Amino acid sequence: MELKQYNLFFLYQETVALTKRLFIQLKRRPSTLLAGILQPIIWLFLFGALFSKAPEGFLPGVNSYGNFLGAGLIVFTAFSGALNSGLPLMFDREFGFLNRLLVAPLASRLSIVLSSFFYITILSFVQSIVIMIVSFVLGYGWPEFYGLGIVFATLILLVLFVTSVSLCLAFVLPGHIELIALIFVINLPLLFASTALAPISFMPSWLGWLASLNPLTFAIEPIRVAYTQTMNLDIVALHAPYGDLTCKSCISILFSLTVFSLIIIRPLLNRKLN
């Protein structure tokens, strides 16, 4: 029992140290943080302007395209950040710093993964909050208190899901070039094949199917409801080709995907880290 308590404290100590290291890196090289904020803000301005003269009622349930776009860009910001979360680990692998961690008597090597989760969750939250504030300033709305809770809960699930995939890729791929290439390939197509920029009703049937199966869509739609309506988990958030999905259903699917991804990556992490 005493040993277990010690282990828990040690796990805490090493996780804090590993997370602190990532934040020191961020503080001294803030370009990742700034780029992660600037890109969606530019999109918000450009796309908002692109459809600013669209006829009224062009998009059902929203008063402007910016109001529609906000949810998509918040999710995209969190998604991009989480997708890149494997990069620091990949660099540690390549430059041998990971060996420094592996020769230490860590209470659990889970701390290496946990620190990445904490870091990227906090980073994504900071970036998303900035996007939310900019959207608000541009007149694209702000969710009410309960809706805000749903926004953050959804973002946590998405970040956990994508971070676990990215960490998995960081161990499976041979180097950072391959990881960056894959991130390039995944990033924008997933955005365009989701409901971030347009509703399913605007899409051809095949793209509608793709978008309604895209994990990003399950995160975007509850957040969009939080932005455009009084939040209620039973509101239909997505009119998918296979049927209507409520906010609750979208979040449940996202939750299941997260749990599933964590289960899937566990043996790989065990193999690579033990």
Added chain:
Amino acid sequence: MNYIQIKDLSKSYSDIQALKDLSIEINAGTLFGILGPNGAGKSTLIKILATLVEPDGGEVFVNNINLIKNPRKIRELIGYVAQDIALDKILTGRELLDFQSDLYHMNKKEKYERIKLLINQLEMNDWIDRKCGTYSGGMKRRIDLASGLLHLPKVLILDEPTVGLDIESRNIIWELLKDLKNDGMTIILSSHYLDEIDKLADSLVIIDDGKVIAQGTPAQLKNKLGGDRITLKVREFSTHEEAKKISEILSSINGISQIIINKSQGYSINFVVDKEKDLLTKLKVELAFSKFEIFSLAQSQPSLDDVYLQATGKTLLDAEISMTGKRDLKKESKQSMR
């Protein structure tokens, strides 16, 4: 007392057998040297001891703890200084040591005292608060060594720690290693520098092609060679036939032994002469009788390089050169990545 026992250790990377049934015993509180050319298997052995690589076969015990079954317990006992220095360029040296001490679960007081002591011992005061990315090779090595020593390990494992270092940094490290050994720490030092192992090691093993070719104290190994070592050349670059003829002449002289033709040094002849006998005059006469002139003749006390030469027929330097072309460092680096 054998503090570390390595039994029949083997390891392969795809088609390359890096270690072949290697067995070594290391006493507590000694500095144990691992000598061998690049690609001999030193780093693989060191990585297994540091719990970074799992062997294919064999056993390792440190203080009677099975390394393969209880790697975490072993990690508490060891400090590891890798061949390739992996520092976080963004952190300062002090931040790196602080980070490292948290990984070893040290409390605040302990951490503060150890970091302060090591900064003084390794003379890092002037630059410890600069980012690691600005450090020279010597500074990097010193901070790396400090992080391996933070938790006062029972065993310190160093993989070629002085490669490419300036003399000042090398001396500081040598002095520190001597002090640590005197304090009772067991040190395993891999190197391809003969003088380093000769000066520092209490005992050593010479590895070639994944196998132990010699083991003992430096004095024991050198004494086994007998008398002084002679390197003889009758021309700057002889032929194999010529070298063979000279070898035959030498073998007929009583008191000359262990004759080796060193192909990579222009077919020079290396041999050992009995200390008690004055054989050089006789040698000159015999060579002149066969119409050979002495181009160069060097006499020296036996060195560890001679031990290596005796066992393999090539010098350590020649082995290094011949390995350089054969190794695929990129492939090896990928294989060693977790």
